[in-house]
Amino acid sequence: MTPWPTPPQEDRYVLRLYVAGHSPRAAQAIANVKRICEDHLQGLYTLEVVDLYQQPQLAAGEQIVAVPTLIRALPQPLRRVIGDLSNTEKVLIGLDLKKQTPDDTAAAE
Protein backbone atom coordinates (compact mmCIF):
# COMPACT_ATOMS: atom_id res chain seq x y z
CA MET A 1 0.00 0.00 0.00
CA THR A 2 1.39 3.36 -1.02
CA PRO A 3 0.61 6.36 1.13
CA TRP A 4 -1.03 8.11 -1.81
CA PRO A 5 -4.06 6.79 -3.62
CA THR A 6 -3.22 5.29 -6.97
CA PRO A 7 -4.27 7.46 -9.87
CA PRO A 8 -7.74 6.51 -11.10
CA GLN A 9 -7.59 3.54 -13.40
CA GLU A 10 -11.14 3.90 -14.69
CA ASP A 11 -10.04 5.89 -17.68
CA ARG A 12 -7.80 3.17 -19.02
CA TYR A 13 -10.72 1.91 -21.06
CA VAL A 14 -13.20 4.49 -22.28
CA LEU A 15 -16.16 2.79 -23.90
CA ARG A 16 -19.28 4.23 -25.50
CA LEU A 17 -22.27 2.21 -26.52
CA TYR A 18 -24.52 3.78 -29.15
CA VAL A 19 -28.11 2.52 -29.24
CA ALA A 20 -31.34 3.76 -30.80
CA GLY A 21 -34.12 4.12 -28.27
CA HIS A 22 -35.29 1.52 -25.83
CA SER A 23 -35.54 -1.50 -28.05
CA PRO A 24 -35.09 -5.04 -26.71
CA ARG A 25 -31.87 -5.16 -28.73
CA ALA A 26 -30.57 -2.02 -27.01
CA ALA A 27 -31.41 -3.46 -23.58
CA GLN A 28 -29.66 -6.66 -24.56
CA ALA A 29 -26.55 -4.81 -25.66
CA ILE A 30 -26.44 -2.71 -22.49
CA ALA A 31 -26.75 -5.77 -20.27
CA ASN A 32 -24.11 -7.62 -22.28
CA VAL A 33 -21.55 -4.85 -22.27
CA LYS A 34 -21.96 -4.28 -18.53
CA ARG A 35 -21.47 -7.95 -17.82
CA ILE A 36 -18.41 -8.23 -20.04
CA CYS A 37 -16.81 -5.12 -18.56
CA GLU A 38 -17.37 -6.30 -15.01
CA ASP A 39 -15.94 -9.69 -15.86
CA HIS A 40 -12.89 -8.46 -17.72
CA LEU A 41 -12.24 -4.80 -16.97
CA GLN A 42 -13.42 -4.28 -13.45
CA GLY A 43 -12.23 -0.95 -12.13
CA LEU A 44 -10.46 -0.12 -15.37
CA TYR A 45 -13.21 1.34 -17.48
CA THR A 46 -15.82 3.99 -17.94
CA LEU A 47 -18.90 3.18 -19.99
CA GLU A 48 -21.30 5.68 -21.46
CA VAL A 49 -24.54 4.67 -23.17
CA VAL A 50 -25.68 7.10 -25.87
CA ASP A 51 -29.20 7.10 -27.28
CA LEU A 52 -28.85 8.33 -30.85
CA TYR A 53 -32.50 9.35 -30.94
CA GLN A 54 -31.61 11.91 -28.26
CA GLN A 55 -28.34 12.98 -29.89
CA PRO A 56 -28.76 12.24 -33.59
CA GLN A 57 -25.84 14.46 -34.59
CA LEU A 58 -23.48 11.93 -33.02
CA ALA A 59 -24.41 9.31 -35.63
CA ALA A 60 -22.50 11.17 -38.34
CA GLY A 61 -19.90 12.51 -35.92
CA GLU A 62 -18.98 9.04 -34.72
CA GLN A 63 -19.51 7.34 -38.09
CA ILE A 64 -22.29 5.11 -36.79
CA VAL A 65 -24.13 2.98 -39.35
CA ALA A 66 -25.05 -0.21 -37.55
CA VAL A 67 -26.82 -0.08 -34.19
CA PRO A 68 -25.88 -0.98 -31.52
CA THR A 69 -22.25 0.06 -31.93
CA LEU A 70 -19.74 -0.20 -29.13
CA ILE A 71 -16.74 2.08 -29.50
CA ARG A 72 -13.53 1.77 -27.57
CA ALA A 73 -12.36 5.39 -27.61
CA LEU A 74 -9.37 4.67 -25.35
CA PRO A 75 -6.87 3.24 -25.47
CA GLN A 76 -6.05 4.20 -29.02
CA PRO A 77 -6.55 3.08 -31.69
CA LEU A 78 -10.29 3.39 -31.79
CA ARG A 79 -12.10 0.08 -32.15
CA ARG A 80 -15.69 -0.81 -32.99
CA VAL A 81 -17.93 -3.73 -32.20
CA ILE A 82 -21.39 -3.85 -33.71
CA GLY A 83 -24.39 -5.93 -32.72
CA ASP A 84 -26.20 -6.76 -29.49
CA LEU A 85 -22.87 -8.01 -28.03
CA SER A 86 -24.31 -11.44 -27.33
CA ASN A 87 -21.18 -13.08 -28.66
CA THR A 88 -18.74 -12.44 -25.81
CA GLU A 89 -15.76 -13.89 -27.67
CA LYS A 90 -16.27 -11.47 -30.53
CA VAL A 91 -16.68 -8.55 -28.16
CA LEU A 92 -13.39 -9.42 -26.45
CA ILE A 93 -11.64 -9.74 -29.78
CA GLY A 94 -13.18 -6.49 -30.94
CA LEU A 95 -11.97 -4.68 -27.81
CA ASP A 96 -8.57 -6.29 -28.24
CA LEU A 97 -8.86 -8.06 -24.89
CA LYS A 98 -8.33 -11.39 -26.55
CA LYS A 99 -6.24 -12.28 -29.55
CA GLN A 100 -8.03 -13.74 -32.49
CA THR A 101 -7.01 -17.40 -32.89
CA PRO A 102 -6.81 -19.09 -36.29
CA ASP A 103 -9.92 -21.02 -35.26
CA ASP A 104 -11.79 -17.76 -34.76
CA THR A 105 -10.69 -16.57 -38.16
CA ALA A 106 -11.94 -19.73 -39.77
CA ALA A 107 -15.23 -19.45 -37.93
CA ALA A 108 -15.64 -15.87 -39.02
CA GLU A 109 -15.24 -16.70 -42.68
Place this chain on the structure above:
Amino acid sequence: MTRPNNPADDRPATRKQLDRAPTGIEGLDEITSGGLPKGRPTLLCGGTGCGKTLLALEFLVRGATEFDEPGVFMSFEETALDLIENAASLGFDLPGLVAQNKLVLDHVHLQRSEMEEAGSYDLEGLFIRLDLAIRTIGARRVVLDTLEVLFANLGSEHTLRSELHRLFLWLKARGVTAIITAEQGEGRLTRHGLEEYVSDCVIRLDHRVSGQVVSRSLRVVKYRGSMHGTNEYPFLIEEDGMLLLPVTSLNLEHIASTERVSTGIPNLDAMLGGQGYYRGSSILVSGTAGTGKSSFAACLADAACRRGEPTLYFSFEESPSQILRNMRSIGIDLKPWVDQGLLRFWAARPTLYGLEMHLATMHREIRALQPRVVIVDPLNSFIIDGNGNDVKMMLMRLVDYLKGQGITGMFTSLVHSSSETGRIDIAVSSLIDTWLLLNAELEGPSGRSLTVLKSRGMAHSGQPRSFRLTERGVALSEAPRQSRDGFTADGKEEA
Protein backbone atom coordinates in the same frame (compact mmCIF):
# COMPACT_ATOMS: atom_id res chain seq x y z
CA MET B 1 -42.10 1.50 -40.10
CA THR B 2 -42.99 -1.98 -38.98
CA ARG B 3 -42.54 -4.74 -41.46
CA PRO B 4 -41.19 -4.19 -44.96
CA ASN B 5 -43.93 -4.40 -47.52
CA ASN B 6 -43.71 -6.37 -50.66
CA PRO B 7 -42.72 -4.08 -53.52
CA ALA B 8 -45.39 -5.78 -55.60
CA ASP B 9 -47.88 -3.95 -53.41
CA ASP B 10 -47.16 -0.85 -55.40
CA ARG B 11 -49.99 -1.26 -57.81
CA PRO B 12 -48.48 -2.14 -61.14
CA ALA B 13 -49.49 -0.52 -64.37
CA THR B 14 -51.33 2.45 -62.95
CA ARG B 15 -51.65 4.53 -66.04
CA LYS B 16 -51.46 7.74 -64.13
CA GLN B 17 -48.21 9.52 -64.88
CA LEU B 18 -45.91 9.97 -61.93
CA ASP B 19 -45.09 13.55 -61.04
CA ARG B 20 -41.66 14.61 -62.19
CA ALA B 21 -38.72 16.19 -60.43
CA PRO B 22 -36.68 17.91 -63.14
CA THR B 23 -33.00 17.06 -63.07
CA GLY B 24 -31.99 20.23 -64.88
CA ILE B 25 -29.56 18.09 -66.87
CA GLU B 26 -29.81 19.10 -70.48
CA GLY B 27 -31.46 16.36 -72.50
CA LEU B 28 -32.27 14.04 -69.60
CA ASP B 29 -35.48 15.83 -68.72
CA GLU B 30 -36.46 15.69 -72.36
CA ILE B 31 -36.18 11.92 -72.70
CA THR B 32 -37.88 11.28 -69.36
CA SER B 33 -40.73 13.71 -70.17
CA GLY B 34 -39.78 16.03 -67.37
CA GLY B 35 -37.40 14.35 -64.95
CA LEU B 36 -37.22 11.60 -62.34
CA PRO B 37 -40.27 10.27 -60.48
CA LYS B 38 -40.95 12.89 -57.84
CA GLY B 39 -40.79 11.68 -54.27
CA ARG B 40 -39.53 8.25 -55.24
CA PRO B 41 -36.21 6.49 -55.56
CA THR B 42 -34.51 6.03 -58.91
CA LEU B 43 -31.80 3.45 -59.43
CA LEU B 44 -28.77 4.64 -61.37
CA CYS B 45 -26.48 1.82 -62.36
CA GLY B 46 -23.38 1.36 -64.46
CA GLY B 47 -19.76 0.30 -64.39
CA THR B 48 -16.88 2.07 -62.71
CA GLY B 49 -16.12 5.47 -64.18
CA CYS B 50 -19.34 5.76 -66.13
CA GLY B 51 -20.35 9.03 -64.50
CA LYS B 52 -22.88 7.89 -61.89
CA THR B 53 -21.50 10.10 -59.15
CA LEU B 54 -21.31 13.16 -61.38
CA LEU B 55 -24.85 12.72 -62.63
CA ALA B 56 -26.10 12.30 -59.08
CA LEU B 57 -24.15 15.38 -57.95
CA GLU B 58 -25.53 17.46 -60.76
CA PHE B 59 -29.05 16.33 -59.88
CA LEU B 60 -28.55 17.76 -56.40
CA VAL B 61 -26.74 20.91 -57.47
CA ARG B 62 -29.37 21.81 -60.07
CA GLY B 63 -32.10 20.88 -57.62
CA ALA B 64 -30.65 23.28 -55.07
CA THR B 65 -29.83 26.11 -57.45
CA GLU B 66 -32.59 25.94 -60.06
CA PHE B 67 -35.57 24.27 -58.43
CA ASP B 68 -35.25 25.35 -54.81
CA GLU B 69 -34.96 21.75 -53.67
CA PRO B 70 -32.14 21.25 -51.16
CA GLY B 71 -30.37 17.92 -51.25
CA VAL B 72 -28.43 15.42 -49.19
CA PHE B 73 -25.50 13.55 -50.70
CA MET B 74 -24.62 10.49 -48.67
CA SER B 75 -21.40 9.09 -50.02
CA PHE B 76 -20.15 5.63 -49.14
CA GLU B 77 -17.01 5.85 -51.22
CA GLU B 78 -15.70 9.32 -51.82
CA THR B 79 -14.95 11.70 -49.00
CA ALA B 80 -16.57 15.11 -48.90
CA LEU B 81 -13.28 16.56 -50.10
CA ASP B 82 -13.18 14.23 -53.12
CA LEU B 83 -16.73 15.18 -53.97
CA ILE B 84 -15.98 18.88 -53.68
CA GLU B 85 -13.04 18.51 -56.02
CA ASN B 86 -14.93 16.41 -58.56
CA ALA B 87 -17.81 18.83 -58.54
CA ALA B 88 -15.46 21.77 -58.97
CA SER B 89 -14.34 20.23 -62.25
CA LEU B 90 -17.92 20.73 -63.44
CA GLY B 91 -17.95 24.25 -62.08
CA PHE B 92 -20.17 23.37 -59.12
CA ASP B 93 -19.43 25.09 -55.85
CA LEU B 94 -20.40 22.52 -53.23
CA PRO B 95 -18.93 24.37 -50.23
CA GLY B 96 -21.02 27.39 -51.22
CA LEU B 97 -24.20 25.31 -51.32
CA VAL B 98 -23.34 23.71 -48.00
CA ALA B 99 -22.82 27.18 -46.47
CA GLN B 100 -26.25 28.26 -47.77
CA ASN B 101 -27.90 25.19 -46.21
CA LYS B 102 -28.86 23.88 -49.62
CA LEU B 103 -26.69 20.81 -49.47
CA VAL B 104 -25.45 18.33 -46.92
CA LEU B 105 -22.50 16.09 -47.70
CA ASP B 106 -22.17 13.07 -45.46
CA HIS B 107 -19.37 10.63 -46.02
CA VAL B 108 -20.16 7.25 -44.50
CA HIS B 109 -16.90 5.64 -43.59
CA LEU B 110 -17.08 1.88 -43.23
CA GLN B 111 -14.12 -0.40 -42.85
CA ARG B 112 -14.67 -4.06 -42.21
CA SER B 113 -11.21 -4.51 -40.76
CA GLU B 114 -11.90 -1.92 -38.04
CA MET B 115 -15.13 -3.53 -36.98
CA GLU B 116 -16.09 -6.69 -35.17
CA GLU B 117 -19.61 -8.13 -35.41
CA ALA B 118 -20.88 -9.56 -32.14
CA GLY B 119 -24.57 -10.28 -32.41
CA SER B 120 -27.55 -8.92 -34.28
CA TYR B 121 -27.83 -5.31 -35.43
CA ASP B 122 -29.74 -3.07 -37.78
CA LEU B 123 -28.80 0.03 -39.78
CA GLU B 124 -30.73 2.53 -37.70
CA GLY B 125 -27.58 4.64 -37.46
CA LEU B 126 -27.84 5.27 -41.19
CA PHE B 127 -31.50 6.20 -40.91
CA ILE B 128 -30.78 8.60 -38.06
CA ARG B 129 -28.02 10.30 -40.03
CA LEU B 130 -30.13 10.62 -43.12
CA ASP B 131 -33.14 11.80 -41.19
CA LEU B 132 -31.15 14.49 -39.42
CA ALA B 133 -29.54 15.67 -42.65
CA ILE B 134 -32.92 15.86 -44.40
CA ARG B 135 -34.51 17.75 -41.53
CA THR B 136 -31.61 20.16 -41.10
CA ILE B 137 -31.99 21.70 -44.55
CA GLY B 138 -35.49 20.59 -45.48
CA ALA B 139 -34.08 18.38 -48.22
CA ARG B 140 -36.30 17.33 -51.11
CA ARG B 141 -33.61 15.29 -52.86
CA VAL B 142 -31.31 12.54 -51.65
CA VAL B 143 -28.43 10.69 -53.26
CA LEU B 144 -26.98 7.46 -51.87
CA ASP B 145 -23.71 6.68 -53.64
CA THR B 146 -23.29 3.73 -53.53
CA LEU B 147 -25.15 1.56 -51.06
CA GLU B 148 -23.35 -1.53 -52.24
CA VAL B 149 -20.33 -0.60 -50.19
CA LEU B 150 -22.42 -1.90 -47.29
CA PHE B 151 -22.32 -5.40 -48.75
CA ALA B 152 -18.55 -5.42 -48.72
CA ASN B 153 -18.31 -4.24 -45.15
CA LEU B 154 -21.16 -5.82 -43.26
CA GLY B 155 -21.31 -9.55 -42.74
CA SER B 156 -25.00 -10.23 -42.47
CA GLU B 157 -26.48 -10.14 -45.94
CA HIS B 158 -29.87 -11.05 -44.54
CA THR B 159 -29.89 -8.03 -42.22
CA LEU B 160 -28.61 -5.83 -45.00
CA ARG B 161 -31.34 -6.85 -47.42
CA SER B 162 -34.18 -6.31 -45.02
CA GLU B 163 -32.68 -2.97 -43.95
CA LEU B 164 -32.27 -1.82 -47.52
CA HIS B 165 -35.85 -2.73 -48.19
CA ARG B 166 -36.85 -0.70 -45.18
CA LEU B 167 -34.67 2.18 -46.38
CA PHE B 168 -36.32 2.34 -49.80
CA LEU B 169 -39.77 2.36 -48.26
CA TRP B 170 -38.63 4.97 -45.75
CA LEU B 171 -37.32 7.23 -48.51
CA LYS B 172 -40.62 6.92 -50.32
CA ALA B 173 -42.55 7.69 -47.15
CA ARG B 174 -40.39 10.79 -46.66
CA GLY B 175 -41.38 11.87 -50.15
CA VAL B 176 -37.84 12.71 -51.19
CA THR B 177 -36.74 12.24 -54.79
CA ALA B 178 -33.76 9.94 -54.48
CA ILE B 179 -31.01 8.58 -56.67
CA ILE B 180 -29.49 5.32 -55.52
CA THR B 181 -26.37 4.38 -57.43
CA ALA B 182 -25.20 0.83 -57.93
CA GLU B 183 -22.38 -0.97 -59.65
CA GLN B 184 -23.17 -2.93 -62.75
CA GLY B 185 -23.34 -6.69 -62.13
CA GLU B 186 -22.37 -9.65 -64.26
CA GLY B 187 -25.34 -10.40 -66.46
CA ARG B 188 -27.64 -8.22 -64.42
CA LEU B 189 -28.20 -4.58 -63.76
CA THR B 190 -26.55 -4.35 -60.38
CA ARG B 191 -24.08 -6.52 -58.54
CA HIS B 192 -26.29 -7.00 -55.51
CA GLY B 193 -29.67 -6.98 -57.15
CA LEU B 194 -30.76 -3.56 -55.91
CA GLU B 195 -33.15 -3.38 -58.85
CA GLU B 196 -35.45 -5.62 -56.82
CA TYR B 197 -36.11 -2.75 -54.45
CA VAL B 198 -36.68 0.04 -56.93
CA SER B 199 -39.75 -0.31 -59.02
CA ASP B 200 -40.29 3.14 -60.45
CA CYS B 201 -37.29 4.15 -62.47
CA VAL B 202 -34.03 2.52 -63.48
CA ILE B 203 -31.37 4.32 -65.53
CA ARG B 204 -28.21 2.72 -66.83
CA LEU B 205 -25.02 4.49 -67.80
CA ASP B 206 -22.40 3.01 -70.03
CA HIS B 207 -19.05 4.09 -71.26
CA ARG B 208 -16.89 2.59 -73.92
CA VAL B 209 -13.44 3.52 -75.00
CA SER B 210 -12.41 2.88 -78.57
CA GLY B 211 -9.10 4.27 -79.64
CA GLN B 212 -8.73 7.57 -77.85
CA VAL B 213 -12.41 8.18 -77.92
CA VAL B 214 -14.70 7.80 -74.96
CA SER B 215 -18.35 7.38 -75.80
CA ARG B 216 -20.78 7.61 -72.96
CA SER B 217 -24.39 6.63 -73.17
CA LEU B 218 -27.46 6.61 -71.00
CA ARG B 219 -30.51 4.39 -71.22
CA VAL B 220 -33.77 4.54 -69.33
CA VAL B 221 -34.26 0.85 -68.60
CA LYS B 222 -37.53 1.28 -66.80
CA TYR B 223 -39.90 4.10 -66.02
CA ARG B 224 -43.18 3.14 -64.48
CA GLY B 225 -46.36 4.24 -66.11
CA SER B 226 -44.69 6.36 -68.69
CA MET B 227 -43.58 6.29 -72.23
CA HIS B 228 -39.88 6.74 -72.43
CA GLY B 229 -37.30 6.41 -75.12
CA THR B 230 -35.55 3.06 -74.80
CA ASN B 231 -32.65 4.14 -76.97
CA GLU B 232 -29.17 4.68 -75.77
CA TYR B 233 -28.51 8.38 -75.67
CA PRO B 234 -24.95 9.60 -75.91
CA PHE B 235 -23.97 12.03 -73.23
CA LEU B 236 -21.04 14.26 -72.52
CA ILE B 237 -19.44 15.42 -69.34
CA GLU B 238 -18.60 19.04 -69.89
CA GLU B 239 -16.90 21.66 -67.84
CA ASP B 240 -20.26 22.90 -66.67
CA GLY B 241 -22.16 19.68 -66.18
CA MET B 242 -23.54 16.79 -68.11
CA LEU B 243 -25.20 17.08 -71.44
CA LEU B 244 -27.37 14.47 -72.99
CA LEU B 245 -27.94 14.74 -76.67
CA PRO B 246 -31.39 13.42 -77.48
CA VAL B 247 -31.96 11.73 -80.79
CA THR B 248 -33.16 13.68 -83.74
CA SER B 249 -36.57 12.12 -83.96
CA LEU B 250 -37.56 13.43 -80.57
CA ASN B 251 -37.29 16.98 -81.65
CA LEU B 252 -38.19 17.59 -85.22
CA GLU B 253 -39.99 20.71 -84.17
CA HIS B 254 -37.40 23.17 -85.30
CA ILE B 255 -38.96 26.37 -86.38
CA ALA B 256 -38.18 26.59 -90.05
CA SER B 257 -37.20 30.15 -90.74
CA THR B 258 -38.18 31.79 -93.97
CA GLU B 259 -35.50 34.41 -93.49
CA ARG B 260 -32.61 34.15 -95.89
CA VAL B 261 -28.95 34.83 -95.30
CA SER B 262 -26.46 35.66 -97.99
CA THR B 263 -23.86 33.10 -98.92
CA GLY B 264 -21.41 35.96 -99.30
CA ILE B 265 -21.16 35.15 -103.01
CA PRO B 266 -23.70 37.11 -105.08
CA ASN B 267 -23.90 34.58 -107.90
CA LEU B 268 -24.38 31.74 -105.45
CA ASP B 269 -27.21 33.69 -103.82
CA ALA B 270 -28.67 33.89 -107.28
CA MET B 271 -28.38 30.12 -107.74
CA LEU B 272 -30.27 29.59 -104.50
CA GLY B 273 -33.48 31.24 -105.49
CA GLY B 274 -31.82 34.63 -105.58
CA GLN B 275 -31.44 35.06 -101.84
CA GLY B 276 -28.98 32.57 -100.33
CA TYR B 277 -29.36 30.03 -97.56
CA TYR B 278 -32.23 29.85 -95.11
CA ARG B 279 -31.39 31.09 -91.65
CA GLY B 280 -31.02 28.17 -89.27
CA SER B 281 -30.46 25.71 -92.06
CA SER B 282 -27.55 23.33 -92.36
CA ILE B 283 -25.22 23.54 -95.29
CA LEU B 284 -22.78 20.87 -96.35
CA VAL B 285 -19.89 21.78 -98.63
CA SER B 286 -18.17 18.67 -99.93
CA GLY B 287 -15.23 18.51 -102.22
CA THR B 288 -11.88 16.98 -102.90
CA ALA B 289 -8.74 18.52 -101.44
CA GLY B 290 -7.98 22.07 -102.57
CA THR B 291 -11.34 22.83 -104.13
CA GLY B 292 -11.94 25.85 -101.94
CA LYS B 293 -14.30 24.54 -99.30
CA SER B 294 -12.85 26.85 -96.66
CA SER B 295 -13.30 29.80 -99.01
CA PHE B 296 -17.03 29.21 -99.14
CA ALA B 297 -17.02 29.03 -95.36
CA ALA B 298 -15.05 32.29 -95.17
CA CYS B 299 -17.52 34.01 -97.51
CA LEU B 300 -20.41 32.98 -95.29
CA ALA B 301 -18.54 34.15 -92.19
CA ASP B 302 -17.69 37.47 -93.82
CA ALA B 303 -21.28 38.07 -94.89
CA ALA B 304 -22.59 37.20 -91.42
CA CYS B 305 -20.13 39.55 -89.72
CA ARG B 306 -21.11 42.34 -92.11
CA ARG B 307 -24.63 41.91 -90.79
CA GLY B 308 -23.24 42.10 -87.25
CA GLU B 309 -23.94 38.46 -86.47
CA PRO B 310 -21.56 36.59 -84.17
CA THR B 311 -19.90 33.73 -86.00
CA LEU B 312 -18.03 30.79 -84.60
CA TYR B 313 -15.50 29.01 -86.80
CA PHE B 314 -14.29 25.59 -85.68
CA SER B 315 -11.15 24.70 -87.54
CA PHE B 316 -9.73 21.23 -87.29
CA GLU B 317 -7.02 21.43 -89.90
CA GLU B 318 -5.65 24.93 -90.05
CA SER B 319 -4.68 27.46 -87.45
CA PRO B 320 -6.66 30.71 -87.33
CA SER B 321 -3.68 32.70 -88.59
CA GLN B 322 -3.33 30.34 -91.54
CA ILE B 323 -6.98 30.77 -92.39
CA LEU B 324 -6.77 34.54 -92.07
CA ARG B 325 -3.72 34.64 -94.34
CA ASN B 326 -5.18 32.31 -96.93
CA MET B 327 -8.45 34.16 -97.05
CA ARG B 328 -6.74 37.52 -97.32
CA SER B 329 -4.97 36.15 -100.41
CA ILE B 330 -8.35 35.77 -102.06
CA GLY B 331 -9.49 39.18 -100.90
CA ILE B 332 -11.51 38.18 -97.86
CA ASP B 333 -10.24 40.04 -94.84
CA LEU B 334 -11.62 38.44 -91.73
CA LYS B 335 -9.24 40.07 -89.31
CA PRO B 336 -11.41 43.12 -88.53
CA TRP B 337 -14.23 40.81 -87.52
CA VAL B 338 -11.90 38.89 -85.22
CA ASP B 339 -10.72 42.19 -83.72
CA GLN B 340 -14.30 43.29 -83.16
CA GLY B 341 -15.09 40.00 -81.46
CA LEU B 342 -17.72 39.12 -84.02
CA LEU B 343 -15.77 36.23 -85.47
CA ARG B 344 -14.28 33.69 -83.13
CA PHE B 345 -12.00 30.89 -84.20
CA TRP B 346 -11.64 27.71 -82.26
CA ALA B 347 -8.91 25.50 -83.60
CA ALA B 348 -7.64 22.14 -82.45
CA ARG B 349 -5.98 19.13 -83.95
CA PRO B 350 -8.56 16.40 -84.40
CA THR B 351 -6.32 13.96 -82.60
CA LEU B 352 -5.76 16.24 -79.64
CA TYR B 353 -8.84 15.14 -77.80
CA GLY B 354 -11.36 12.38 -78.08
CA LEU B 355 -14.59 12.92 -79.90
CA GLU B 356 -16.40 13.50 -76.69
CA MET B 357 -14.15 16.36 -75.73
CA HIS B 358 -14.48 17.95 -79.15
CA LEU B 359 -18.21 17.90 -79.13
CA ALA B 360 -18.34 18.98 -75.54
CA THR B 361 -16.13 21.93 -76.27
CA MET B 362 -18.12 22.85 -79.34
CA HIS B 363 -21.35 22.81 -77.37
CA ARG B 364 -19.80 24.92 -74.68
CA GLU B 365 -18.40 27.47 -77.10
CA ILE B 366 -21.70 27.69 -78.93
CA ARG B 367 -23.56 28.26 -75.73
CA ALA B 368 -21.06 30.84 -74.58
CA LEU B 369 -20.88 32.91 -77.76
CA GLN B 370 -24.49 32.45 -78.92
CA PRO B 371 -23.47 32.72 -82.55
CA ARG B 372 -25.90 33.02 -85.44
CA VAL B 373 -23.56 31.17 -87.77
CA VAL B 374 -21.36 28.19 -86.97
CA ILE B 375 -18.77 26.72 -89.29
CA VAL B 376 -17.16 23.32 -88.80
CA ASP B 377 -14.20 22.84 -91.09
CA PRO B 378 -13.93 19.99 -91.83
CA LEU B 379 -16.53 17.67 -90.41
CA ASN B 380 -14.75 14.44 -91.16
CA SER B 381 -11.79 15.24 -88.92
CA PHE B 382 -13.67 13.41 -86.26
CA ILE B 383 -13.36 10.08 -87.91
CA ILE B 384 -10.46 8.36 -86.24
CA ASP B 385 -9.78 4.69 -85.80
CA GLY B 386 -12.87 3.51 -87.59
CA ASN B 387 -15.26 4.64 -84.89
CA GLY B 388 -17.66 5.41 -87.70
CA ASN B 389 -20.98 4.66 -86.12
CA ASP B 390 -20.44 6.56 -82.91
CA VAL B 391 -19.14 9.53 -84.83
CA LYS B 392 -22.07 9.51 -87.19
CA MET B 393 -24.53 9.54 -84.33
CA MET B 394 -22.69 12.29 -82.53
CA LEU B 395 -22.45 14.46 -85.63
CA MET B 396 -26.10 14.02 -86.37
CA ARG B 397 -26.76 15.30 -82.92
CA LEU B 398 -24.51 18.30 -83.39
CA VAL B 399 -26.25 19.22 -86.61
CA ASP B 400 -29.56 18.75 -84.90
CA TYR B 401 -28.50 20.88 -81.96
CA LEU B 402 -27.63 23.79 -84.23
CA LYS B 403 -30.93 23.50 -86.02
CA GLY B 404 -32.74 23.43 -82.73
CA GLN B 405 -31.03 26.69 -81.79
CA GLY B 406 -31.82 28.30 -85.13
CA ILE B 407 -28.13 28.65 -85.89
CA THR B 408 -27.06 28.52 -89.50
CA GLY B 409 -24.47 25.78 -89.73
CA MET B 410 -21.95 25.14 -92.44
CA PHE B 411 -19.97 21.94 -92.50
CA THR B 412 -17.20 21.21 -94.91
CA SER B 413 -16.38 17.68 -95.83
CA LEU B 414 -13.36 16.29 -97.58
CA VAL B 415 -14.13 13.62 -100.14
CA HIS B 416 -11.45 11.58 -101.80
CA SER B 417 -12.67 11.59 -105.34
CA SER B 418 -15.33 13.59 -107.07
CA SER B 419 -17.25 10.51 -108.11
CA GLU B 420 -17.65 9.32 -104.57
CA THR B 421 -19.33 11.26 -101.86
CA GLY B 422 -17.86 10.62 -98.45
CA ARG B 423 -19.40 8.29 -95.91
CA ILE B 424 -19.93 11.16 -93.56
CA ASP B 425 -21.81 13.12 -96.20
CA ILE B 426 -24.28 10.32 -96.61
CA ALA B 427 -24.62 9.92 -92.89
CA VAL B 428 -25.59 13.51 -92.31
CA SER B 429 -27.25 14.22 -95.64
CA SER B 430 -30.76 13.76 -94.29
CA LEU B 431 -30.11 16.59 -91.86
CA ILE B 432 -28.61 18.82 -94.47
CA ASP B 433 -30.74 21.43 -96.19
CA THR B 434 -28.34 22.71 -98.76
CA TRP B 435 -25.59 20.54 -100.16
CA LEU B 436 -22.89 22.04 -102.33
CA LEU B 437 -20.46 19.82 -104.15
CA LEU B 438 -17.17 21.33 -105.25
CA ASN B 439 -15.22 19.75 -108.03
CA ALA B 440 -11.75 20.41 -109.36
CA GLU B 441 -11.73 18.18 -112.39
CA LEU B 442 -12.64 20.59 -115.12
CA GLU B 443 -9.93 21.41 -117.60
CA GLY B 444 -7.53 24.19 -116.77
CA PRO B 445 -5.54 24.97 -113.66
CA SER B 446 -8.28 27.01 -112.08
CA GLY B 447 -11.08 24.84 -113.35
CA ARG B 448 -13.37 24.32 -110.45
CA SER B 449 -17.06 23.75 -110.51
CA LEU B 450 -19.86 23.97 -108.03
CA THR B 451 -23.05 21.92 -108.08
CA VAL B 452 -26.01 22.45 -105.79
CA LEU B 453 -26.88 18.81 -105.07
CA LYS B 454 -29.90 19.82 -103.13
CA SER B 455 -31.43 22.81 -101.45
CA ARG B 456 -34.60 22.24 -99.56
CA GLY B 457 -37.53 24.56 -99.85
CA MET B 458 -36.23 26.84 -102.57
CA ALA B 459 -35.97 26.91 -106.31
CA HIS B 460 -32.38 26.33 -107.20
CA SER B 461 -30.25 25.61 -110.17
CA GLY B 462 -28.96 22.07 -110.30
CA GLN B 463 -26.40 22.71 -113.00
CA PRO B 464 -22.69 22.81 -112.36
CA ARG B 465 -21.14 26.28 -112.47
CA SER B 466 -17.51 27.07 -112.78
CA PHE B 467 -15.82 29.26 -110.25
CA ARG B 468 -12.40 30.65 -109.55
CA LEU B 469 -10.68 31.80 -106.44
CA THR B 470 -9.59 35.32 -107.35
CA GLU B 471 -8.01 38.21 -105.49
CA ARG B 472 -11.49 39.48 -104.90
CA GLY B 473 -13.03 36.34 -103.51
CA VAL B 474 -14.93 33.46 -104.97
CA ALA B 475 -15.87 34.31 -108.52
CA LEU B 476 -18.76 32.15 -109.54
CA SER B 477 -19.91 32.29 -113.11
CA GLU B 478 -23.26 33.75 -114.10
CA ALA B 479 -26.11 31.50 -114.98
CA PRO B 480 -25.47 29.86 -118.33
CA ARG B 481 -27.09 31.67 -121.19
CA GLN B 482 -28.52 28.67 -122.97
CA SER B 483 -29.49 26.36 -120.17
CA ARG B 484 -33.03 25.51 -121.21
CA ASP B 485 -32.11 22.24 -122.87
CA GLY B 486 -29.99 21.17 -119.95
CA PHE B 487 -26.67 21.83 -121.63
CA THR B 488 -24.27 24.05 -119.93
CA ALA B 489 -21.67 26.19 -121.50
CA ASP B 490 -20.45 27.93 -118.48
CA GLY B 491 -17.36 25.80 -118.14
CA LYS B 492 -15.54 28.20 -120.38
CA GLU B 493 -17.31 31.33 -119.35
CA GLU B 494 -15.41 34.35 -118.09
CA ALA B 495 -15.82 34.70 -114.37
